Amino acid sequence: MAAQSTYTPIATTTYASPGVNYVFSNIPQTYTDLVLVVYGRNTYPTATNAINMYINTTTQSSSNWSQTNLNGTGTGNSASHQTTSTPDYGASTSLPSASATANLFGLAEFHIMNYASTIMTKTVLIRGSYDLNGSGALDLNVANYQSTVAVTSLQIGSGYGYNYAAGTTFTLYGITAA
Amino acid sequence: MSVSYYPLFTQTVGAAGASTITFNNIPQGYQDLKIEYSLRSNAASSTADGNNFVVNGLANIYSWTQVYSTGAGLGGNNLANSTSYLGVVPAATGTANIFSVGTLEIPNYTGGTYKQGFVNSVSENNTVGATAHLISNLIKTTSPITSLSLVCGNGSFVQYSTVTIYARAAQYSTALPVSPSNPLVVDQAGFAAVSFTPSSSDNATTYAVTDNNSVTTYGASSPIIAPVTLGSATTYTVKAINSLGSASAAINPSVTSSNSFASIATVTLASAASPIVFTNIPQNYTHLQLRTSLRNTNSGATESFSVIILNGDAGANYSTHSVFSNGASITSFNAVSATSMYGPEAPNDGRTASIFAGGIVDLLDYSNTLKYKTSKVFTGFDDNGFGYVFMHSGTWYSFAPVTAIQINSGSTFKAGSTIALYGIA
Numbered sequence: 001m002a003a004q005s006t007y008t009p010i011a012t013t014t015y016a017s018p019g020v021n022y023v024f025s026n027i028p029q030t031y032t033d034l035v036l037v038v039y040g041r042n043t044y045p046t047a048t049n050a051i052n053m054y055i056n057t058t059t060q061s062s063s064n065w066s067q068t069n070l071n072g073t074g075t076g077n078s079a080s081h082q083t084t085s086t087p088d089y090g091a092s093t094s095l096p097s098a099s100a101t102a103n104l105f106g107l108a109e110f111h112i113m114n115y116a117s118t119i120m121t122k123t124v125l126i127r128g129s130y131d132l133n134g135s136g137a138l139d140l141n142v143a144n145y146q147s148t149v150a151v152t153s154l155q156i157g158s159g160y161g162y163n164y165a166a167g168t169t170f171t172l173y174g175i176t177a178a
Numbered sequence: 179m180s181v182s183y184y185p186l187f188t189q190t191v192g193a194a195g196a197s198t199i200t201f202n203n204i205p206q207g208y209q210d211l212k213i214e215y216s217l218r219s220n221a222a223s224s225t226a227d228g229n230n231f232v233v234n235g236l237a238n239i240y241s242w243t244q245v246y247s248t249g250a251g252l253g254g255n256n257l258a259n260s261t262s263y264l265g266v267v268p269a270a271t272g273t274a275n276i277f278s279v280g281t282l283e284i285p286n287y288t289g290g291t292y293k294q295g296f297v298n299s300v301s302e303n304n305t306v307g308a309t310a311h312l313i314s315n316l317i318k319t320t321s322p323i324t325s326l327s328l329v330c331g332n333g334s335f336v337q338y339s340t341v342t343i344y345a346r347a348a349q350y351s352t353a354l355p356v357s358p359s360n361p362l363v364v365d366q367a368g369f370a371a372v373s374f375t376p377s378s379s380d381n382a383t384t385y386a387v388t389d390n391n392s393v394t395t396y397g398a399s400s401p402i403i404a405p406v407t408l409g410s411a412t413t414y415t416v417k418a419i420n421s422l423g424s425a426s427a428a429i430n431p432s433v434t435s436s437n438s439f440a441s442i443a444t445v446t447l448a449s450a451a452s453p454i455v456f457t458n459i460p461q462n463y464t465h466l467q468l469r470t471s472l473r474n475t476n477s478g479a480t481e482s483f484s485v486i487i488l489n490g491d492a493g494a495n496y497s498t499h500s501v502f503s504n505g506a507s508i509t510s511f512n513a514v515s516a517t518s519m520y521g522p523e524a525p526n527d528g529r530t531a532s533i534f535a536g537g538i539v540d541l542l543d544y545s546n547t548l549k550y551k552t553s554k555v556f557t558g559f560d561d562n563g564f565g566y567v568f569m570h571s572g573t574w575y576s577f578a579p580v581t582a583i584q585i586n587s588g589s590t591f592k593a594g595s596t597i598a599l600y601g602i603a
Contacts, residue, residue: 140556
């Protein structure tokens with residue numbers, strides 16, 4: 001049982017001013033899982049907006065995604081699916097947006113399991129959470145990208161293509177199994 | 179003067195009492211272990227029965243046969259597939275200040291075969307009914323014994339109960355040990371691998387490293403894996419030890435570890451199999467995490483989640499709850515007095531090819547001997563209109579450190595399924 005250090009930061013960026021969607025490219029193939037952690041806020045003029053993650057594309061469009069959702073808001077819970085026949089949201093959850101209380105950011109965490117596998121389609125476990133002092137949301141979602149191609153890039157889009165607010169941080173980690 | 183027994187550890191119970199007395203990191207460089215114990219329980223009776231020991235955190239791998247005498251007669255019995263047995267100890271309504279005296283002897287404790295644990299103990303109380311035991315315990319593990327717990331079968335061990343572990347070397351030492359050389363330390367995420375070169379004919383029966391916080395870790399050979407305090411400079415002194423003394427190498431340069439997440443072991447199935455088992459889990463970390471990608475061989479078009487068993491304990495010692503979404507509704511369910519905890523999800527083989535469910539299992543404070551063990555599981559898969567996402571919780575009602583994790587499929591895990599075990603410092 002040789003133990004080696006792992007959970008390695010691959011890349012990180014923090015927006016100093018509102019910025020467009022972000023892309024991690026040339027992702028090394030030497031890890032086992034990827035973990036994308038977003039501590040963010042969007043500029044869409046409502047209280048929340050979607051964060052959408054896509055694989056191996058630089059545009060916010062792909063036809064190979066489906067997702068199952070469990071959502072709680074504090075006042076109600078809901079279950080839903082997204083299929084490849086619905087508008088394509090990639091792997092998604094939500095974050096606070098422009099009309100939410102200032103300085104409130106949300107957490108979105110995407111676990112891309114066995115991302116370099118060429119025998120598995122890509123399962124992504126997604127946790128999303130934020131609280132807006134009277135409202136909020138908790139998401140436990142699982143998405144599938146129906147491709148056995150290894151993941152080499154991630155694109156983080158948003159609902160309606162709106163910018164992410166200043167202070168939003170995107171960090172990509174690689175986890176290495178023994 | 180040479181001695182044949184080398185005292186390793188002693189624990190004396192404090193005023194609060196203790197239901198379990200545990201020794202971890204037992205050095206592996208000796209031949210036999212001999213445990214001397216002096217115990218008394220606070221149970222509201224004259225004696226307390228059911229006292230036992232646990233090795234490596236493993237439950238129900240024991241059987242035993244005993245001969246006992248009460249002074250009024252001789253008896254005997256045995257029990258298969260059970261806990262071990264240490265005999266009775268005096269308890270609260272028995273004569274004051276009397277403690278049992280017992281010895282547990284485990285020969286060849288590092289060997290690759292099943293072990294024997296021989297007990298002789300007495301619980302004298304100045305009555306005819308005082309009991310003496312001779313007990314033969316079979317310990318059904320082929321792993322070296324690295325930890326040992328003495329468990330009070332009824333109530334808790336009272337203050338001043340004492341247990342000492344002695345190690346017995348295969349032969350007397352006739353000369354002082356010679357110090358090792360070339361100490362080298364490698365950061366390994368939460369602990370350090372301290373390697374060294376033993377001197378030829380060094381007379382050593384075991385080796386040890388002691389850090390600058392006076393924490394000593396024993397080992398039979400190089401390297402020795404020792405704990406490290408995250409974020410602070412740690413130095414280690416390597417020692418060669420025998421029954422006559424020890425000889426230290428030069429102190430190695432310090433290491434400052436900032437890693438906190440380490441890969442312990444990974445299983446990737448080349449062919450279908452179940453269960454997937456991790457054993458001999460190091461006790462150096464704070465938490466454990468399993469990360470899973472699983473699919474079943476069951477040809478159905480549905481799914482099933484796996485179940486988790488800790489330390490081989492298949493008794494009704496778990497409770498577990500779940501909440502899940504299938505995309506149409508949210509449902510919760512539970513099982514109490516269960517024989518396992520809910521584990522990571524796996525689609526059956528009738529689902530779209532190449533879809534493996536993802537899972538993250540967190541086991542917190544897994545080596546704590548004062549807490550039951552709690553699991554948290556986030557798992558699911560999606561198949562384009564059919565899918566499940568689960569959050570499970572589970573409790574294993576045991577104070578034993580987690581040394582083994584078993585994940586059982588609802589059928590059999592398909593080839594390509596993989597589970598990686600990580601330690602979090």
